[in-house]
Amino acid sequence: MKKTLLLLMLLHCIHNLQAEDGYELWLRYKPVENKALLTAYRQAITAVQVSGNSATTVVIKKELALGLNALLQTTIPFVSTPTGNTLIAERGLSENLKDLGTEGFIIRSKTINGKKCTIITANTDIGVLYGVFHFLRLLQTRQSVQSLDIVSTPQTKLRLLNHWDNLNRYVERGYAGISIWNWHTLPDYIDTRYIDYARYNASVGINGTVLNNVNANAEILTPVYLQKVAALATIFRPYGIKVYLSARFSAPMEIGHLKTADPLNDTVQQWWHAKAKEIYALIPDFGGFLVKANSEGQPGPQTYNRNHADGANMMADALAPYGGIVIWRAFVYDAKASDRFKQAYDEFTPLDGKFKTNVLVQVKNGPIDFQPREPFSPLLEAMPHTPLMLEFQLTQEYLGQGTHLVYEAPLFKEILEADNGMVENVVKGIAAVANTGNERNWTAHPFGQANWYALGRLEWDHSLSSSQIADEWIRQTFSNEPKVVNSIKEIMLSSREAIVNYMTPLGLHHIMGNGHHYGPAPWGYNTGRADWNPVYYHKADTAGIGFDRTGLLQYKPSVQQSYAGNEQYLLWFHHVSWLHKMHSGRNLWEELCYKYYAGVDTVKAMQQKWNQLEGSVDEERFRQVKMLLAIQVKEAIWWRNACLLYFQTFSRQPLPANYEQPDHTLEYYKQLNFPYAPGN
Known part of the structure; x- marks a missing residue:
């Protein structure tokens, strides 16, 4: 495994003022106002050394130059460095890396050749990128960087956004304009917004994005659209973000011209295997499929008297040779059911342990449908032998849509803490329906940004409090002035209970x-x-x-x-x-x-x-x-x-x-x- 190191010692800079239209979200990098703190930061950071030359390393250097120049109002000298492995061995950090996995990082203050410096290191470039964003967050929130000893690893492996975006750019349950994906001009025209989208997600640890609506259009799996998807995957890859697609279960009939989509039919199975091979030839790190089946009129295996495991396993077999996964949504209900609350439980619990190892069942946080307050879904504790994805909604469909200020972190925490050990033991991933659109500030309501931010932070670390996340977001998004921070935090922390x-x-x-x-x-x-x-x-x-x-x-x-x-x-x-x-x-x-x-x-x-x-x-x-x-x-x-x-x-x-x-x-x-x- 490649070991990568970032050594900070640091710099001098120019600040470029921009309009406060909300586009920059929480990466505004406004100059440090407090002169004493600015002096301390400048003394702590006098040069930057970054080892490696990967696409992610290029991203790291750009982000450091952007962030440090703006925050510290001085120019950064980047100086040459020995290889990352040599520095890691010299500084006694090798042993510390073994438990970090591929995404965790270390930030540690050290003295090297009589000079104080800050080391950011990880097992991979992506881990270092996460560490860089964490370090920049410390500066943005005006924290001390004198004696750092931070070890951080994500508590959730899969940390996703689900875009309910259609190919015509209409966003189902979207309240921030049309889709940010311009499928008409892709793959040749690369909007800088795509790059910024990747930056913002990586800065809070989100590592995957489902590009299209769960009410899927089979056309997304045709060659012309897969070329467009591949272009986005190339942009997102240096930021550690994999692309996923919502797959329509009946695609073999609609674009493959088969007479059936029966998951136990040999021809149908061959079609999905061929489609997976085609996708991975274009996108080697493709994440996999998200599937909504036999729900609200969507096609699925029950059409052929098969069950959810039959359908999910068939698609999982096609993806397995490439390391892909199937995320199978458990949002199902029937007009004949005596209580909609019960149906997902009744359909899925008999299938516990019958899904392939590369299938995750995605369960909404509550048993009905993203209500202002719901008890947690009973499925979250009823399928101990099946890996689960927990699904939230950022887009506020039932929380005032695009006009109400509702900070959702307390809602997320309410579910994450509902049953001791539930998330850690069973939930292997967390996803949320995205609230982004082509509005200049991304989310229409400025405080919608806080929910996107809170999702990423809690996906990475469930132990963070709603108050701490709000404090971070306010300081990065609006101001570090105590009056502003305290007032806005009071507004945010009271907002969810108000709407309930x-x-x-x-x-x-x-x-x-x-x-x-x-x-x-x-x-x-x-x-x-x-x-x-x-x-x-x-x-x-x-x-x-x-x-x-x-x-x-x-x-x-x-x-x-x-x-x-x-x-x-x-x-x-x-x-x-x-x-x-x-x-x-x-x-x-x-x-x-x-x-x-x-x-x-x-x-x-x-x-x-x-x-x-x-x-x-x-x-x-x-x-x-x-x-x-x-x-x-x-x-x-x-x-x-x-x-x-x-x-x-x-x-x-x-x-x-x-x-x-x-x-x-x-x-x-x-x-x-x-x-x-x-x-x-």
Whole structure:
């Protein structure tokens, strides 16, 4: 295994000011303002030595030049160095490398020939790149670099983004513009945005990207599109990022002109083997296939009376000779099921241990569909003999879409810490539906960037707290000024609970508008499928509200007990009387009112905190967030009023007199219509 070393000693520089439009995300590299700290950094870093000449080493040198020049406002001399292996042996670091794997790194302060320096080393160039980004993060967040002794390895092997991008550039459930992939001009035109996309992902440790929608188009597997995919793979490779493709199960019929896609058919198997050979000839490090099968109308093995393992294993056999994997999504549900909550569990647990070793089953964080709060999916602890991928969503389909400020790290942490040992023992990868688009700032809402950042940081290290990640992101994205950091952190850390309260408090779920999922519609009942209707999930009547799942035995007893006593999930698991006494002393109706109003109040407080930052945050992004928070307050009130007025028709109790009364009737809210809501 090649051992690579980066030796920092350091420099002199020029800073190029750029507009604060959000394009640079968390890699802004703004000059160090504090003169004492700037002096300390300059004394600690006086030259740079980088060993090796790979494509990744070139990237390392460019990133160091960009980051250090800007941060320290001086020019960096790059000086020659002995080979990495020689330096590693001389400095006694060889033994430390054995446990780093291919991605971990060491950052250590040493004294060499009487001079203090910082060594960044790893077993591979990619490991060094991760170490470089970590070191630059220390400078961006104004941490001391005098006495460093950092050893870091990723806790999750596969750290992916899933793009729900179509070949026509429309993004399903996308709220930040059209796709960043311009398939029409690829492979010949390489947008610099692709390179920056790779930089931003590598800086937080993301090592894979699924380029196209899980509702896949078979055309992505045709030669003309594979050439385009290969161009992106070439760009991403020096950053340690592999490309994956969502594969349509019926592709052998649609582009291969076969009469069947039966996974046990010899001709179908041969077609997939030939397709894998074709792909790997173009992309030797191709990651593999993501497959959505027999879900929401997508084709799959059940069409031929086969099971999920039959389908996944057939494709896995085709990829196995090249080291590729199949990621098979467990998001399945049937209109005939008595409870959508149960179906993935019922379909997949009998198959535990029957998947090939290069198959991972990808499980959404909750058993329904990326709700503001869900219990963790019971599949995450019910398949001990099957490697799993944990799937989150960054794009906020059910979290206010592109207009609401919702920091998702607390949601991620809630799942990662839900059952002790679950993630470490079973989950081998984490993926999230990407929230990027061609908007200049990538995510439309500036705070959507924080969720992308938080995903990468938690994929690498589950132990990081939501507060620590927020602190890092704010310092790199906005300012290191304590007033700014503390105020924005308060906004971020209160935002997730706020949206739960003004949308789906106490375990309510799936009560949004049909189709576009924008706005409240708890009265929805006419989609033609029971499990697409909000009334299916809350089951409100004059006796009470909530879905009775008291007989649900899919969780182990300790987890059942934990959820049974947690009022955050009360209406998820129980149909409860409107007069039920809550821990607060209020009855259920009063508690529901309290939560909805508290959610709105929190968003108003977030708005006030942000407005107080005028002059402390750049004008362009200040105005943008100010306008979006005004929309969020308006829409939080809409959610509160519409839901409470509707549920009041069943509770038959008044809204507490001390609360602001709705300014519209229930009929007004019911008649609102949004035929062109984005992302549908």
